[in-house]
Amino acid sequence: MSQAPVARLQEVTKRIGSRTIIDRLSLEVNPGEVFGFLGPNGSGKTTTIRMMVGLMAMTSGDIEIGGHSVRKEYPLAASQVGAIVENPEMYKYLTGYQNLVHFARMNPGVDRKRIDEVVELVGLEGRIHDKVKKYSLGMRQRLGVAQAVMHRPKLLILDEPTNGLDPAGIRELRDYLRQLAQAEGTSVFVSSHLLSEMELMCDRVAIIQTGKLIDIRSIRGAAASEHQQTEAREVLFEVDHTDAALGVLQGQGGVRIADGQLALTAAREEIAETNRRLVQAGIRVYGIRTKTKSLEDQFLEVTGGESVD
Amino acid sequence: MTNFWNLVQNENMKIYLRLRTWIMLGIIVLIPILLTVGLTLVTDDSDGNMWELMGTETIIVFSLITIFTVVISAESVAGEFSAGTIKLLLIRPWSRSSILASKYVALLLFSILQSIVCFAVTWAINALVLGYTSDPGGIIPESSPMEGHSIWAYMGVHYLYEWLQLVMVVSFAFMLSSAFRSSGLAIGLSIFLLFAGGTITGLLTLTDKAWVKYILFANLDLTSYLDGRSPLPNMDMTLGFSLIMLAVYFIIFNAVSWTVFRKRDVAA
Structure with a gap:
């Protein structure tokens, strides 16, 4: 598969009157990745997607999109997008099946065979010949996914896809998107204002605020894990005698007692070494937990917790 | 690229899979039957001329056909905006012009279907009740350019002129529908155009300003020419002149629809 980006936004700007909604936004979505587009409400996510x-x-x-300009060759660009x-x-007055047709x-x-295939994929076989007005929101969401993927697009764009879904539905959608990205090499561009959700779904996340790109971060993948190996992070040890343990580890990086647990800063190898020392000193270790910086922390860090204006 | 006909098929599906479309067609079938049977019962007279009654019923039913087509055309664009389906429709590998054109074609096909149903029903019920004759009765006036032609030819031209008026009103509705995205406004103003047209034309005849003949209303009803009259009796107007005027308005209406629809940002 070629590594040329599936979607490339170059200095995209949208002005309505004197208001700049999107300000010189540039980013690239790679083949087979789930790309998150994160920002508070009103930051320009939907406007970007509409463009x-x-x-x-x-x-x-x-x-x-796939090398075709949305401006100049719209039908060619659009044929690769769901x-x-x-x-x-x-x-609403048509059945689910008629909508797909x-x-x-x-x-x-x-063809008809492909339609049947996607109906099965989204699990709507039982109700596909019912009128859409009788569908629940979750079922409409599934039908929406079916129409978006049926032509095997290279790029799937979803705007706040989990709105109105129950936790089981969200989980199902998440698994499905990851499977689509891995098995079919489809790139997924998904927007959300829910940080925790993006963290679970995406490979990379772009953060925008008031129409400007603030940062692009990797959530998982090789780069992230290598990073994790060498960087010292906050580690919590759950032990039987915190005071005794503190004595054993005296002098090690920032060791202290926090919430009845032993807290210290350590890199990956140091964690194992610390554990060995504790066990050798006869202290019972019930749990070791590294505090990962959540996307939420990162998000608040980069946006400075500013409100929408 | 898939075929443009696929788009028209989609629009047809959205017209004919709705109950209201069949109610409309039902009304078109029912009205001539009720009128002919009712009149025959009331007047207790079955030696009227079938073509005369057919002509009268056609004028009544054609107003309905125009209204029905206006309703469908207003819904066709504005309805997609208000239901939000326009978003899923416009993100396909088609230019917006093709999508709008497919809607327009489907509407014209719907109006043609209704006209055929109207012709068939008004002809059949009157031939059945009053008896078939090739005698036009008093329906073709002596001043008519169609004088001496067969009644079939006269009826054919009558239908064509009625249909051209319909195309104008529907294009107007289509323009309002895509410009304002409000089906109510499009339907209301178009029906106003249809019915106030006659009254306004009447008022216009009172003035003898030369510009009056360039107004849309003055040219809308081509059937005046069929009866050898001018739509504005005190004006020097010809069929050719009116056709040119209608063509100009047609181009303006559709140019506005197309331009607005192609440029519009689809938000919320």
């Missing part, structure tokens, strides 16, 4: 799928015009800059923008609004006719290469 990526051609629902809104850019004031300046360009977006390429999307749900905000809520998956389908034709409708959208299948608009994309080349989707």
